[in-house]
Amino acid sequence: MEITRNSFVKLTYALRTNAADGELVEETTPENALEFVFGTGKMLPMFEEKLEGLTAGSEYNFEIPSAAGYGEINEEAKVDIPKNIFEVEGAIDEDLIKVGNVVPMQDAQGNRLNGIVLEITDETVKMDFNHPLAGDDLFFSGSVLEVREATESELVAAVGGGGCGSGCGCGDTAGGGCDTASCGSDGSGSGGCGCS
Missing domain, CATH: 2.40.10 (Thrombin, subunit H)
Incomplete structure (x- = not known):
């Protein structure tokens, strides 16, 4: 199954800033993978755009320029x-x-x-009050572990759940929610690739 709107996606990633071999900001493994429902507005739009159409087993490597990520420093x-x-x-x-x-x-x-x-x-x-990754180009690499149709309860949680779920780039190395020290885990949507 390809990644499309309302699919449940599980993937690993390494997030580096400003170069493909730049500073490693965050990394997940299969044991603490990022899980989300695609197309529900929880991820940066370009993050989803780059993943759309991939299938389980696909590897990816892409850049999100700062303007399409967390913007320039204000x-x-x-x-x-x-x-x-x-x-x-x-x-x-x-x-x-x-x-x-x-x-x-x-x-x-x-x-x-x-x-x-x-x-x-x-x-x-x-x-x-700039996002911690404002002004940084984001470089993602990783692999898609699972793609399937989201269950009704996963869709409800994704659409009405608030918060940033298990977004990347916000100090969430456990894959279960944002670290409040580095991201808006309170629903402000201020952190992680999962929070636009």
């Missing part, structure tokens, strides 16, 4: 936030609010998003 997504926003009982959790940490946040509309702490001053915390 300097406006780097913002200074008043430091007192992070205070709990008059103090800041210095284990959480430190340079390099990913901090779950919420915008004025209640949307959840993750920000990386770039800088801490006496008055502000500079946060970067």
